[in-house]
Amino acid sequence: MKVLVGLSGGVDSAVAAYLLQQEGHEVSGGFMRNWDALANNDTLGNPTLGQAQCPQEVDYYDAVEVAKALNIPLLRQDFVKEYWDNVFSFFLSEYKKGRTPNPDVFCNKYIKFDAFLDFAKKNGFEAIAMGHYAKRGTDDKGNPRLFKADDRNKDQTYFLCQISKEQLSSCLFPLGNIDKPKVREIAHSLGLKSVMDKKDSTGVCFIGERHFKQFLQNYMPAKPGKVVLLPKGKEIGTHSGVYFYTIGQHKGLGIGGIKGEEEGGYWVVRKDVPNNILYVCQPKDRYLLTSTSCNLSHLNLQGEVEGNDIEVGVKFRYRQADQPCVLHINEDGSATLHYEDHPVEAVTPGQIAAIYVGDMLLGGGIIEEVYREGKRVDAG
Numbered sequence: 001m002k003v004l005v006g007l008s009g010g011v012d013s014a015v016a017a018y019l020l021q022q023e024g025h026e027v028s029g030g031f032m033r034n035w036d037a038l039a040n041n042d043t044l045g046n047p048t049l050g051q052a053q054c055p056q057e058v059d060y061y062d063a064v065e066v067a068k069a070l071n072i073p074l075l076r077q078d079f080v081k082e083y084w085d086n087v088f089s090f091f092l093s094e095y096k097k098g099r100t101p102n103p104d105v106f107c108n109k110y111i112k113f114d115a116f117l118d119f120a121k122k123n124g125f126e127a128i129a130m131g132h133y134a135k136r137g138t139d140d141k142g143n144p145r146l147f148k149a150d151d152r153n154k155d156q157t158y159f160l161c162q163i164s165k166e167q168l169s170s171c172l173f174p175l176g177n178i179d180k181p182k183v184r185e186i187a188h189s190l191g192l193k194s195v196m197d198k199k200d201s202t203g204v205c206f207i208g209e210r211h212f213k214q215f216l217q218n219y220m221p222a223k224p225g226k227v228v229l230l231p232k233g234k235e236i237g238t239h240s241g242v243y244f245y246t247i248g249q250h251k252g253l254g255i256g257g258i259k260g261e262e263e264g265g266y267w268v269v270r271k272d273v274p275n276n277i278l279y280v281c282q283p284k285d286r287y288l289l290t291s292t293s294c295n296l297s298h299l300n301l302q303g304e305v306e307g308n309d310i311e312v313g314v315k316f317r318y319r320q321a322d323q324p325c326v327l328h329i330n331e332d333g334s335a336t337l338h339y340e341d342h343p344v345e346a347v348t349p350g351q352i353a354a355i356y357v358g359d360m361l362l363g364g365g366i367i368e369e370v371y372r373e374g375k376r377v378d379a380g
Helices: 011-022 055-070 080-096 103-122 180-190 212-216 283-289
Strands: 002-006 026-033 074-078 127-129 135-138 144-147 225-229 234-239 267-272 277-281 293-301 310-315 323-329 335-338 352-357 360-372
Touching: 002 011, 002 103, 011 026, 011 055, 011 127, 011 180, 026 055, 026 103, 055 074, 080 103, 103 127, 267 283, 277 283
Parallel strands: 002 026, 002 127, 026 074, 225 277
Antiparallel strands: 135 144, 144 360, 225 234, 267 277, 293 335, 293 360, 310 323, 310 352, 323 335, 352 360
């Protein structure tokens, strides 16, 4: 097939392009520019402002070198507006509600597997490919499905749980059967000097590493408020802005320890945005972080589901072991996950629940309300 590979300037996408060449596909590279720091007022918390060349341009020239080495064309396309409208605006709106969104998931849904796919098809390509660690296979009816990669340490199906079955049908995942050390070994054998030892990208998708509290202050002002210790309900200090904390967070709270019975640090339990209160607990009271069920919105299923009350495995965050749950799909298209027999800690509104049947990705949704033994525990 004629395939457009998303060349990011990293080693994974470079090797993905090479492997597709080896399979006989007609391969081109496509570089996406999705963030403009100056146009998007990305100044506070941005450690790259003083650099002679912005990181995205470094990545682009690394992609140019890869394309030259593999002797493939390289196309470049800007999706700065699409990223702001469909990914970053949602990201900010969720934070303003006190929720914790995952921009990588929606970057995949709206940019890599939507805007980029549309660009590819308009330019005559039959399929796109990425350097994600995931396997594309088929279910027992022959429909394309996603499965966990062989390299379970790098498996990225969690971040792909919102792409549709229609998007999936036009995507290839060449790295599903190999591990990261093998990827670097291949890059070395090809002499891909610009990427073979390059560190993996980290931070916010297509934005990069940021000092996160400062970064958010570019778009929402810090508003100090009270920190309340549960279950006692005692005020113990002040926070720097309730938006900037995540349920289950233990480090970097900036509260400070209190001697005596309060020693041992604190864990964020919940956030009351309207009243600007941050609720925390001590390690001995971490049961307050557990839940036994939750509701999901934006439920995306990559294939048909037979029946209801299905036994599934769920990742409530990346790299988490699959948690045994029962999936109930509601009449309005939302879903409820029940895990009363296996309570889970720090299930967080706004984050993603990726749902599996064995190694097959069923789909995923956004965590909305969280309950413990029938009582809602995420509300202020």
